[in-house]
Amino acid sequence: MEHEEHTDNPLYGRKVMSFVRRSARLDDRLQRAWDTYGGRYLLKIAAGEGSLSVADGFLLDDSYVEQAWGRRAPLVVEIGTGQGENVVAAAAADPDRNYLALEVYDPGVAHTLLLAGKRDLANLRVAQVNAPEMLAACAPGAIDEVWTYFPDPWPKMRHHKRRIVQPELASSVAAALRDGGVWRIATDIDDYALHVHEVMDGRDDFVNEGAEKLANGEPGGVSVSLATEHVGKGNADEAATLPHADFAESERFAGRVLTNFEKKGLAAGRTIHDFTYRKA
Numbered sequence: 001m002e003h004e005e006h007t008d009n010p011l012y013g014r015k016v017m018s019f020v021r022r023s024a025r026l027d028d029r030l031q032r033a034w035d036t037y038g039g040r041y042l043l044k045i046a047a048g049e050g051s052l053s054v055a056d057g058f059l060l061d062d063s064y065v066e067q068a069w070g071r072r073a074p075l076v077v078e079i080g081t082g083q084g085e086n087v088v089a090a091a092a093a094d095p096d097r098n099y100l101a102l103e104v105y106d107p108g109v110a111h112t113l114l115l116a117g118k119r120d121l122a123n124l125r126v127a128q129v130n131a132p133e134m135l136a137a138c139a140p141g142a143i144d145e146v147w148t149y150f151p152d153p154w155p156k157m158r159h160h161k162r163r164i165v166q167p168e169l170a171s172s173v174a175a176a177l178r179d180g181g182v183w184r185i186a187t188d189i190d191d192y193a194l195h196v197h198e199v200m201d202g203r204d205d206f207v208n209e210g211a212e213k214l215a216n217g218e219p220g221g222v223s224v225s226l227a228t229e230h231v232g233k234g235n236a237d238e239a240a241t242l243p244h245a246d247f248a249e250s251e252r253f254a255g256r257v258l259t260n261f262e263k264k265g266l267a268a269g270r271t272i273h274d275f276t277y278r279k280a
Contacts, residue, residue: 165195
């Protein structure tokens with residue numbers, strides 16, 4: 001979900017969202033992609049035209065997967081696919097698994113459709129719905145892996161509650177994952193990394209694989225130093241003066257392509273934090 005910060009939308013009332021929907025006109029190229037490939041790749045599971053809510057009674061289970069993908073195969077769900085670079089590359093490289101791209105913004109959906117159509121992918125589908133609702137509508141064990149790469153950081157302190165990684169979503173992910181399935185998360189924002197540790201490390205339904213590998217002396221785990229207090233937009237430069245502690249994370253997931261968004265973060269000198277949480 002590689003997006004810039006967005007302003008609050010009072011239409012959502014008290015419901016805390018991890019995004020604010022904005023209408024955006026599609027250019028001719030993206031509109032053609034939507035018209036050409038939408039019927040093939042876009043799942044019709046929303047509550048209604050223009051809605052991002054999942055339809056009442058919808059259940060993503062093995063039967064639905066077989067109906068929508070034409071086969072039963074391990075399913076990978078990416079939350080917030082942005083322009084679709086990663087999920088399309090992964091689906092092309094791994095035809096034995098099914099892939100579901102979750103994205104709420106029209107240009108991102110259209111660009112994902114365009115990339116999938118150009119490669120004539122048979123194992124990718126796209127859903128334009130709110131990810132937490134989608135995960136909550138999954139049958140137990142329906143998903144092999146969940147990916148959340150570079151989610152909107154919501155940098156202002158008062159907006160941290162909008163971050164997509166939250167205890168409620170973690171519970172839905174755990175319920176939807178097969179036994180031993182994993183949730184892969186990546187961020188280039190140090191404060192978001194602290195947020196992920198706070199939400200995930202104390203849970204009894206997930207194991208931090210990076211911490212497990214460090215403890216066992218195995219490759220794949222890394223230790224990072226993070227400020228132990230949160231900072232937000234406007235005072236992020238204070239993080240260096242705050243108390244720090246070491247946290248366990250994972251090495252970069254080889255199956256994640258280096259997108260333009262990640263390249264910009266690296267060019268800006270940011271640290272990429274990778275997490276692998278395995279369902280306990």
